[in-house]
Amino acid sequence: MRSAHDERTAREGATGLAIETRGLTKVFGRQRAVDGVDLAVPRGTVFGFLGPNGSGKTTTIRMLLGLAAASSGEIRLLDGAMPKDARAVLPRVGALVEGPAIYPFLSGRANLQRFDAADRHTSPSTRNARVDAALERVGLGHAAKKRAHAYSLGMKQRLGIANALLAPRDLLILDEPTNGLDPQGTREVRNLIRSLSDDGTTIFVSSHLLAEVEQMCTMIAVMSAGRLVAQGTLDDLRSQGTARVRITTPDPADARRILSGLGLVPEPHGRDDVVTAELSVPGLQSEAVNAALVRADVRVRGLEVSGASLEDRFVALTGEGFDVAG
Amino acid sequence: MAQVRPARGRRSLGLTLVVSEITVLFRRLRTWAMIGALALIPILIAVVVRVSSDGAASGRGPAFLNSITQNGLFVSLTALTVAIPLFLPLTIGVVAGDTIAGEANLGTLRYLLVAPAGRLRLLLVKYAGAALFCFVATLTVVVTGAIIGALLFPVGPVTLLSGDTVGIPGYFVRLLLLALYVTVSLMGLSAIGLFISTLTTIPVGAMAATAALxxxxxxxxxxPQLEWLHPWLFTNYWLGFGDLLREPIVWTSFADNALLQFGYIAVFGTLAYGRFSTKDILS
Incomplete structure (x- = not known):
């Protein structure tokens, strides 16, 4: 006889994805807040869900969790279709959606007891122990009895994360988990995510903070104006960007000529002794550029290669500018 | 950890959410403020009547008011008569209007649903909480009235509307029936409040709309021009508890009232479910 675990592995083996959406779309009035999103989040990854404010991240998460109905498209969460199998799937999912929410007149502990009671798969006999463990895990043990209205923003955020950890989960969906946290708190959350991931939990983290995602995640997806504009491993995404070369030389005119000869497009630069260009020719490495310059007796004082940063890539994908996508 | 964990235990009946709902409701200061205010009604009536009891019974004022000086047990009845049209519906409006809209406003609704509480289950639990509040609110008026009446006035066997006399224990049985009658009376309004509460994320709006209705x-x-409409109004039997004060008890109005309230529960419960089950939770 196969154990429940074997059966589950067998079932999950079918896709190997913790989250999968096909053509996920949400229309509010005339606006397509989420437009044809095909997410594929492999099990066991720490998956970053990036995008500027208003790009449709939270709306996507709401649909994943069955809070909002998709206008069209399909969602699979763990082994089930959402929202049809919500009752079977959601107990295995911990979530922080659009910030924490609390009953201000209840203590931190009573808040968690309330949310735990809402899930009828959890055992009331272990409730107090699980609540206290979750509070300890996010560093709120000492403030457990305090009324939540007296909590600071960071403490509320921690309480929200503790709520996602009330029971062992197979999938954690954390929307902007480090919002409002101080640097120590941010670091603790990062460590927490790492240790949960080591336990085998799939973690889906949305964020608009690139540095944070870069430190935590192995895979990312990028949203822009409701569309999924990139998805893959962090390295894939970085390598899609083009590196730049920056040459400091007393012979800028010669340098430009050589670079043009190599098929690059030198750009105007504010300083006379600096020439820059994108390494846009496939296969052309910076050392070859240097060798060509030296062969042509161009005096090179400095040669710098700036790898494509994730930030460049992010801006390239989601567009410059400070306006919130509307 | 996640991989080796066996399937989760059987689901329980989910009564813990009902317990949690009641706990949360009665841990709110607001709930106790309303119960305190309800308790003040009989106290106010009794004290005012006691202080000015030298004046002869004038025959004016709310029903049973003039019997109080002879028998303190009538304080409960007078207080109920005063509370039913205005104050009780107001407090029910607050509790029933807050059910879903209050959670939506706090944002806690999304966490209850993600837990997952189940939308139908949450509605039922919320309604159960509101119903319990109706009973507690009514009982508060009755019990406070009985206590303050016994403290300030003579207490003795009561002459019922039918002219028969019942002893004090018999009278308390009637009072309990009365509390049940009034609780049932408020069930329809609670269902309306629950429905309105699913329409908005602003609890005050739902509360006001319910009380205004x-x-x-x-x-x-x-x-009188709308007499054809009267049997369909959920308030129609609100003050019809007199039949419980006859010997033998006439159950017709109790049954008619229960049937009418049940109709309201069915209609507005269905509407609430229809609305809530498909609602996008965006708060």
């Missing part, structure tokens, strides 16, 4: 129904019920 109670007022409107009573105004319509007072217009």
């Amino acid at each position: 109670a007022a409107v129904a009573q105004i319509l019920g007072a217009l």
Whole structure:
């Protein structure tokens, strides 16, 4: 006889994805807040869900969790279709959606007891122990009895994360988990995510903070104006960007000529002794550029290669500018 | 950890959410403020009547008011008569209007649903909480009235509307029945409040709308031109508890009232479910 675990592995083996959406779309009035999103989040990854404010991240998460109905498209969460199998799937999912929410007149502990009671798969006999463990895990043990209205923003955020950890989960969906946290708190959350991931939990983290995602995640997806504009491993995404070369030389005119000869497009630069260009020719490495310059007796004082940063890539994908996508 | 964990245990009946709902409701200061205010009604009536009891019974004022000086047990009845049209519906409006809209406003609704509480289950639990509040609110008026009446006035066997006399224990049985009658009376309004609460994320709006509907129904019920409408108003039997004060008890109005309230529960419960089950939770 196969154990429940074997059966589950067998079932999950079918896709190997913790989250999968096909053509996920949400229309509010005339606006397509989420437009044809095909997410594929492999099990066991720490998956970053990036995008500027208003790009449709939270709306996507709401649909994943069955809070909002998709206008069209399909969602699979763990082994089930959402929202049809919500009752079977959601107990295995911990979530922080659009910030924490609390009953201000209840203590931190009573808040968690309330949310735990809402899930009828959890055992009331272990409730107090699980609540206290979750509070300890996010560093709120000492403030457990305090009324939540007296909590600071960071403490509320921690309480929200503790709520996602009330029971062992197979999938954690954390929307902007480090919002409002101080640097120590941010670091603790990062460590927490790492240790949960080591336990085998799939973690889906949305964020608009690139540095944070870069430190935590192995895979990312990028949203822009409701569309999924990139998805893959962090390295894939970085390598899609083009590196730049920056040459400091007393012979800028010669340098430009050589670079043009190599098929690059030198750009105007504010300083006379600096020439820059994108390494846009496939296969052309910076050392070859240097060798060509030296062969042509161009005096090179400095040669710098700036790898494509994730930030460049992010801006390239989601567009410059400070306006919130509307 | 996640991989080796066996399937989760059987689901329980989910009564813990009902317990949690009641706990949360009665841990709110607001709930106790309303119960305190309800308790003040009989106290106020009794004290005022006691202080000015030298004046002869004038025959004016709310029903049973003039019997209080002879028998303190009538304080409960007078207080109920005063509370039913205005104050009780107001407090029910607050509790029932807050059910879903209050959670939506706090944002806690999304966490209850993600837990997952189940939308139908949450509605039922919320309604159960509101119903319990109706009973507690009514009982508060009755019990406070009985206590303050016994403290300030003579207490003795009561002459019922039918002219028969019952002893004090018999009278308390009637009072309990009365509390049940009034609780049932408020069930329809609670269902309306629950439905309105699913329409908005602003609890105050749902509360006000629910309380206002109670007022409107009573105004319509007072217009003789609309007599055809009266049997359909959820307020129609609100003050019809007199039949419980006869010997033997006449159950017709209790049954009619229960049937009418049940109709309201069915209609507005269905509407609430229809709305809530498909609602996008965006708060």
